[in-house]
Amino acid sequence: MDYLRKILLRSAVFSVCLCATVSAAEPFHDCPTEAFLVQSGVAKLYGVQLATGHYQLLSSDMGTSSKLNAIAFNFHDNYLYAWSKEFGTLVKIGTDYQASALETSNNPDATFYVGDISLEDNIYYAYRPGSSYGLYAYNLDESEEDYLRAVKIVSGDDLSLNIFDFAFHPLNHYAYSVDRNGVLHRIDVELGIDTALNNVGESGTFGAVYFDVDGHLYISRNSDGYIFRVDVNDATPLAEFYAYGPSSSNNDGARCAMAPIVDVEISNIDFGDAPDSYFSSLENNGARHGLFSSTLYLGEGVDSESDSFIHPLSDDETGIDDDDGVGFVSGIEVGEDSIVEVSAVGSGFLNAWIDWDQNGVFDTDEKIISGQSLREGNNVITYSVPISAKVGDTWSRFRYSSTELIEASGGVSDGEVEDYFVTVTETGVSTVFYPSENSWSTLAFEDNWPSIGDYDFNDLVIHYRTAISSKNGAVRRIRVQGQVAAVGASYHNGFAIHLPGILRSQIDESRIQFTVNRADQAESPLESGPSEAILIAFLDAWDYVTPGEDCKYHRTESGCGSSIQMDFSITVPFVNAIPLAQMPTTPFDPFMFATPGKPHNPALGNNPGRSLEIHLKNHAPTSAFNLDYLGRRDDRSNGIQEKYFLSENGMPWAIHVANKWRYPKEYMDVIYAYPHFQSFISSAGGQDGDWYLDGRAQLQNTFSQ
Amino acid sequence: MKYVERINLCLAACILSACGGGGGGGGGDSISQPPVVAQVAVASEPSPVTVAVDEPGATASATQEIQVPDGFTLAANYTVSLDVDLESVYSQRVSLSVCTDFSTVDSLVSINYDSCLLKASTNNGIFSSDLEVGNALDSLILAIGIFGESSAVDYRVWERVGSEPYVFSVR
Numbered sequence: 001m002d003y004l005r006k007i008l009l010r011s012a013v014f015s016v017c018l019c020a021t022v023s024a025a026e027p028f029h030d031c032p033t034e035a036f037l038v039q040s041g042v043a044k045l046y047g048v049q050l051a052t053g054h055y056q057l058l059s060s061d062m063g064t065s066s067k068l069n070a071i072a073f074n075f076h077d078n079y080l081y082a083w084s085k086e087f088g089t090l091v092k093i094g095t096d097y098q099a100s101a102l103e104t105s106n107n108p109d110a111t112f113y114v115g116d117i118s119l120e121d122n123i124y125y126a127y128r129p130g131s132s133y134g135l136y137a138y139n140l141d142e143s144e145e146d147y148l149r150a151v152k153i154v155s156g157d158d159l160s161l162n163i164f165d166f167a168f169h170p171l172n173h174y175a176y177s178v179d180r181n182g183v184l185h186r187i188d189v190e191l192g193i194d195t196a197l198n199n200v201g202e203s204g205t206f207g208a209v210y211f212d213v214d215g216h217l218y219i220s221r222n223s224d225g226y227i228f229r230v231d232v233n234d235a236t237p238l239a240e241f242y243a244y245g246p247s248s249s250n251n252d253g254a255r256c257a258m259a260p261i262v263d264v265e266i267s268n269i270d271f272g273d274a275p276d277s278y279f280s281s282l283e284n285n286g287a288r289h290g291l292f293s294s295t296l297y298l299g300e301g302v303d304s305e306s307d308s309f310i311h312p313l314s315d316d317e318t319g320i321d322d323d324d325g326v327g328f329v330s331g332i333e334v335g336e337d338s339i340v341e342v343s344a345v346g347s348g349f350l351n352a353w354i355d356w357d358q359n360g361v362f363d364t365d366e367k368i369i370s371g372q373s374l375r376e377g378n379n380v381i382t383y384s385v386p387i388s389a390k391v392g393d394t395w396s397r398f399r400y401s402s403t404e405l406i407e408a409s410g411g412v413s414d415g416e417v418e419d420y421f422v423t424v425t426e427t428g429v430s431t432v433f434y435p436s437e438n439s440w441s442t443l444a445f446e447d448n449w450p451s452i453g454d455y456d457f458n459d460l461v462i463h464y465r466t467a468i469s470s471k472n473g474a475v476r477r478i479r480v481q482g483q484v485a486a487v488g489a490s491y492h493n494g495f496a497i498h499l500p501g502i503l504r505s506q507i508d509e510s511r512i513q514f515t516v517n518r519a520d521q522a523e524s525p526l527e528s529g530p531s532e533a534i535l536i537a538f539l540d541a542w543d544y545v546t547p548g549e550d551c552k553y554h555r556t557e558s559g560c561g562s563s564i565q566m567d568f569s570i571t572v573p574f575v576n577a578i579p580l581a582q583m584p585t586t587p588f589d590p591f592m593f594a595t596p597g598k599p600h601n602p603a604l605g606n607n608p609g610r611s612l613e614i615h616l617k618n619h620a621p622t623s624a625f626n627l628d629y630l631g632r633r634d635d636r637s638n639g640i641q642e643k644y645f646l647s648e649n650g651m652p653w654a655i656h657v658a659n660k661w662r663y664p665k666e667y668m669d670v671i672y673a674y675p676h677f678q679s680f681i682s683s684a685g686g687q688d689g690d691w692y693l694d695g696r697a698q699l700q701n702t703f704s705q
Numbered sequence: 706m707k708y709v710e711r712i713n714l715c716l717a718a719c720i721l722s723a724c725g726g727g728g729g730g731g732g733g734d735s736i737s738q739p740p741v742v743a744q745v746a747v748a749s750e751p752s753p754v755t756v757a758v759d760e761p762g763a764t765a766s767a768t769q770e771i772q773v774p775d776g777f778t779l780a781a782n783y784t785v786s787l788d789v790d791l792e793s794v795y796s797q798r799v800s801l802s803v804c805t806d807f808s809t810v811d812s813l814v815s816i817n818y819d820s821c822l823l824k825a826s827t828n829n830g831i832f833s834s835d836l837e838v839g840n841a842l843d844s845l846i847l848a849i850g851i852f853g854e855s856s857a858v859d860y861r862v863w864e865r866v867g868s869e870p871y872v873f874s875v876r
Binding site: 586682 | 728764765767768769770771772774775776777778779780781782784788798800801802804805816817818819820821822823824825826828832834836837840841842848850852856857858864865
């Protein structure tokens with residue numbers, strides 16, 4: 001784990017607390033989030049981002065030819081204080097990083113190695129074990145009578161601790177430390193009394209200890225630089241590995257305990273976005289990488305954040321998708337090898353995991369790639385899928401850094417983490433996706449059938465994709481996924497998928513997996529009653545989406561944007577695999593229907609419910625449909641000719657578009673958003689097959705967030 | 706993801722159907738752009754356009770006027786039949802992934818594997834499947850994952866030429 005970095009002999013640009021133009025001996029910025037670390041026989045000062053362990057030199061010349069110890073941050077005046085071996089007294093340090101000696105008095109004949117400043121009182125407490133020494137208090141308030149005069153609290157015999165630093169809790173006024181054996185100590189500095197709590201599970205010389213505003217204690221071990229986090233409020237506080245920091249035989253640390261661990265206004269960390277059970281968030285000690293260097297990452301780039309954006313609210317969906325460095329070349333089949341291609345910038349090490357048992361955790365035995373050295377550019381890597389791997393969707397994590405062996409959680413000072421949602425199949429299963437594994441097509445409806453509407457094709461807009469899994473020419477299961485992209489209608493509508501030619505009885509209903517907004521649904525989506533296989537995704541879109549403020553509809557009017565509010569996934573296994581020749585082709589037969597109990601087009605009487613369906617052109621309705629509706633108003637369906645849901649001119653009430661379509665804004669006729677729609681139709685698809693692409697649109701006439 | 710790797714690019718043979726033309730209904734005049742005034746975003750709530758059907762070939766001022774050729778369903782995709790026979794090339798298991806978003810510049814291949822239509826494998830080099838491809842897409846790439854002590858990836862590219870039926874033949 002030797003990660004010692006070369007020392008950069010320059011002034012660090014290090015958070016907003018540093019101002020290059022300030023005069024000497026100016027105080028630091030109010031309560032900086034970074035920790036200060038002093039090292040070496042001739043004192044050098046470092047700044048450490050505890051969350052990632054990233055550190056950089058702030059000053060190699062602190063105005064002393066010897067060590068500084070017992071460094072402390074004074075919350076009352078925003079200066080650092082420390083004990084100078086050379087001057088034999090307290091020194092005060094401002095943003096010029098120069099140690100200015102203070103005139104202390106009544107000092108013991110000793111160099112202090114342990115010290116911190118109380119948050120409650122402006123008093124520096126210094127400690128050294130041994131009968132000749134002890135715990136001392138130095139008042140730093142100039143107005144006080146005992147200003148800078150050492151007052152002995154207790155002797156080093158009565159308070160005898162094998163510790164190398166302590167730090168004040170932000171709220172409870174105790175000082176805490178962890179001794180060489182790993183025992184956590186709580187010290188009442190006013191009375192000079194120690195309470196030994198429990199063993200935190202890690203031992204060593206913890207030369208620098210810090211608190212954050214949430215009461216987490218961070219202890220840094222000299223030998224390897226490991227930073228551990230201890231929640232002292234726990235009944236049995238234990239040390240959890242937190243980040244890889246700098247190692248040194250001579251460490252001392254200070255931090256403003258009132259600062260959060262990360263400055264939310266400064267985003268210089270990359271987090272994963274898998275669900276937090278996988279340890280993604282800062283609070284949960286999630287996988288995170290410092291972004292102070294831009295030369296080590298995967299793919300095209302890496303974006304920074306101050307905390308994780310947990311899927312499905314990942315910033316990959318709404319902002320920059322920086323999960324782009326890993327390509328899953330092959331499928332992931334149980335018991336077989338699989339290939340990924342990893343695009344790396346900079347030379348480093350890759351560690352990766354896949355949650356094979358889908359228990360929400362990257363277990364130790366789920367590491368698929370361990371400390372693999374990558375070269376700059378493309379790297380083809382093979383890994384094995386265990387025979388015990390569960391079939392289905394699960395999460396994976398890929399971490400790239402200059403540290404060779406790392407775990408699935410915790411901070412490192414550089415590199416990038418990318419989390420991917422992947423699918424594991426049985427051996428020999430092939431999957432055909434539409435439009436692709438991770439993209440969307442669009443279904444867009446005019447819901448006023450059998451009357452012609454305004455042709456804005458946004459009364460109901462569904463993002464839609466399918467996956468068909470088969471082996472040896474027979475389909476084992478299908479998956480349909482969707483999102484409600486827009487509801488530009490007052491009518492209440494549901495959405496379903498019919499599988500033409502497939503009977504309900506052919507589906508293994510008890511093994512259907514149905515989720516809405518990532519939550520498992522107890523009720524089966526398979527419609528009871530009809531013998532056909534019909535999957536009901538939702539009965540009423542308005543149950544799931546809301547109009548924007550001062551808006552009438554959902555995501556169709558200008559200024560009425562919002563995030564997607566409803567998504568669904570339906571995985572349908574078959575009792576017996578169905579020959580490919582008998583499977584309907586994608587997109588199958590998706591349709592919208594009137595929500596039962598709600599009014600709809602008056603031409604259809606009161607509350608038509610399931611008897612009203614609107615399908616893609618020439619897709620026959622299901623047995624629930626009222627065939628008497630055909631031919632009413634503007635509809636020119638003819639069952640004998642197998643023509644359905646078309647107008648006199650042959651225009652449909654539903655269209656299917658092969659991408660995540662930018663549909664027209666409310667009331668906008670589609671030809672003014674997509675001028676080439678007409679030529680596509682008029683040429684029967686011979687021309688302008690790409691009419692629906694963004695590049696061929698009048699984008700100002702489409703809905704945008 | 707996108708990545709770059711040197712390969713010997715091999716274009717797959719594309720079997721052409723007999724030329725019968727595609728489409729062709731609805732008149733031969735090219736369609737002009739709608740009038741500029743109609744392309745401005747509508748700020749208020751206009752009524753649905755109710756102009757009568759115009760003669761075929763003319764620019765419609767409303768979707769309601771467009772005459773759809775008989776039988777045309779506005780299908781979003783076309784079918785490509787993948788036909789792989791690499792039995793004489795690979796004696797071991799290989800993976801087959803067909804994807805749509807890729808680039809090939811000077812034999813450097815970059816593939817976005819999020820755009821794959823197919824993930825499959827074969828132990829004998831033989832595989833076939835129909836794929837539905839969006840109308841705007843004119844090319845596909847097959848990434849062949851070769852397992853072994855030193856894994857590698859080989860490629861075949863298919864480009865749409867002519868009319869259906871389309872076959873992506875890999876030999």
